[in-house]
Amino acid sequence: MSFRVNARAVLELGSELISSDIIAFYELIKNAFDAGSKTGATISFNVVLRRNAYLRLRSKASGNLAVAGKEPKPGKAALAGMLADLKVAVSKALDPAAGKKSVDAFNSIVDKATSLREFLAALDEAYAAGNTIEVADTGSGMSLDELVENFLTIGTPSRKREVEKALGAGGTSPYLGEKGIGRLSSMRLGNRLTVVTARSNDRRFNVLEVDWNKFADIEARVEDIDVEAKKGEIKSDAAFSGTTLVIGDLTEDWTEKRVEEMARLEFARLTDPFVDVRKRKRIALVWNGTRVTIPVMNRLLLENAHAKFSGKFSGGVLSVHMEAVRLGYPHPKEIDDVSRSSQELADLLQDASHELPASALQTLGPFDFEAYWYNRRLLGGIDQLGNQKEVRDLQRNWSGIMLFRDDFRVFPYGNEEDDWLGLDRKALSRPGYVLNKAQFVGHVRIARAKNPKLVDQTNREGLRRTDEERALIGILQHVIRDMLWDFFRETDRKYKKAPIELDDLKADIDTLETRAKNALTKVRQLIPKEERESFDALQHAFNEFRDLSSRAQMKIEQVEEDSRQMIDMAGVGLMVESVAHELARAAESALGVLERLHGQEFPTEVRSQLETLRAEMKTVTKRLRVLDELSVSGRQRSETFDLVDLVQEVLDGHAAKFRRHAIKPSFKHPKHPVRVRLVKGMVVQIVQNLVINSMYWMETRAKRQTDYAPRLNITLEEDPPTLTISDNGPGIAPENIERVFRPFWSLKERGKRRGLGLFVARDHAKSLGATLTLSDKPDRETGRLHEFILELSESAVVK
Known part of the structure; x- marks a missing residue:
């Protein structure tokens, strides 16, 4: 046994696959070019009677016929008058622009009617035959056998085989279409189809007529619909080859204005308008014998x-x-x-x-x-x-x-x-x-x-x-x-000097504040009671941050009211967001460590992480104070500390994550302390951002490369104090050597893309009188940049 297909399935298939008029024309046009048409495709609309006018006339005739069947019945004179009025109405509705021949042909069919019932049949026939859309090409055409074997086979595999063969050999596709269903486009446009085609060696045209209305019979199967290909008229040009599809019994109301609109909005963009007009595929539109212009992009x-x-x-x-x-x-x-x-x-x-x-x-x-x-x-x-x-x-x-x-x-x-x-x-x-x-x-x-x-x-x-x-x-x-x-934005920064949109800023600050607040709340729950006193200092710092942030936003709003100060104060907004970013990241980082170690005694790495968080929040608060005109102390205080211990504390704070991701950190430094006097929290944030950045990219490479062994190398040298941080992650393209320090510039995956870490790190370095750069020496293996260099000022060294 095998599947059997009802005829109406063909209609359903066509309506589902050809979803719009332009798609229908597109498929028919592609067939013309696939046939190798030397003159492209010409679409001619031959419309003697608009569909809407046809439907009105038919409705009027049906009403008259209903009256004629009622009792008492109208006399012969009255019926003749109704018929004559209808014929006059038809004649007036015909478009003379369609040409005298077309108008006369339409009238001749209708004039033969001698009764209202005959008039309805004649009107249907005249409309179906007199209104057509023709799609013509001068391609290779089809022989009688090809018309039967290929055109009548829905989903014909011939082109599909040739396309796959060409692509398999590394060539170009010989056809635009390959599914074998483009011919169903005609049923979208009209209920009747006549195919007139010939090869150059054919003496006569080959003709195929299809009435799609027959496929609507719910009882009929595809094989029950009789469609026969036959020989037609003798070709006037013996060497001619090509195909003309004549679509009749049009299903939509076509007008010259609608075709012109379609030419402007649809056909103009059917082929690439950026291509030189002399090289574009030729598509011609004709309305009742008059060429319709298809616009070209200027x-x-x-x-x-x-x-x-x-x-x-x-x-x-x-x-x-x-x-x-x-x-x-x-x-x-x-x-x-x-x-x-x-x-x-x-x-x-x-x-x-x-x-x-x-x-x-x-x-x-x-x-x-x-x-x-x-x-x-x-x-x-x-x-x-x-x-x-x-x-x-x-x-x-x-x-x-x-x-x-x-x-x-x-x-x-x-x-x-x-x-x-x-x-x-x-x-x-x-x-x-x-x-x-x-x-x-x-x-x-x-x-x-x-x-x-x-x-x-x-x-x-x-x-x-x-x-x-x-x-x-x-x-x-x-x-x-x-x-x-x-x-x-970078062009703005260089010439307009407006690095951030203030409306965008406020929303970002609110989001970052919420993240920090949630993280700190969970941190407090995880910390043992004996450590709560130490944590209260963090909570106080956060509350102070929120207060100062609110004041900063109020200042921004005041600035917005005075456009003359907008440019000068735009940098204020960027600073607020950057410190909010620092706070959220630091708090969440500490939270991550605490959650993993909840219920255990606090090891060194936890205490290091809390100390780092405390130092960072201290700096965040101080940085915000410089925005507060009411603050007594607007200056950040320096303190003396050992750079070796500071870097080691940062590394200890990430020890668990290093183990989890098999990252091997290496820290080479002098055997003696390297004491400096700087704002400790800023140095911590620089190192933190560089280390976290390295970890992210090493994790990213590890996901793609199973045999990859991540390595983080940190070197501290003296005279002047110089910290070098490098990794064997994917590295940075040399062209991005400065872009990585731009605010909001990032190549991270969606959802993790903030682009503030390196910007904040360089900003801190500048505040400290130091420099933070990305080394321009590419790695031998990758050809990319992997090394950040933080060079502190000699004046910061404590002898």
């Missing part, structure tokens, strides 16, 4: 963008070029070139809800992209393009970042309602530059041969959900959300 629009980015992903490496032309304040043209290794991308694209296999970056395949950004507030008139309104309308028409495969659109990416890169959601969550989809005009280009894992869903509504699809989207999101955002 390069002037792109040349007047306020910023742009372009790049490629190849061999696992992402390369991006960015330009800022006009961000709304005076600045020169800024350019930045950034790259990300496959290792960095693998870390960046991790998500707590779904771990992305590193292999996805290899199987994804190469692609390139380009996009232009517009600040619509600054968008004005452009010579040879139009006034402000016209330019803004033009930018809106082309807005969105579209996806193209082999120069043909992948739907729905780039549509007005589609936010495939999640730009709008992100833009709404933070102030500042608007990086939503409406601000961009751009495209991403993939290829069937180079990106075989990026496959359309069967209904053409996007790519199938695969690891490669997630990697593609994740990379593009990183380019826009992180790279471009950071580029704009």
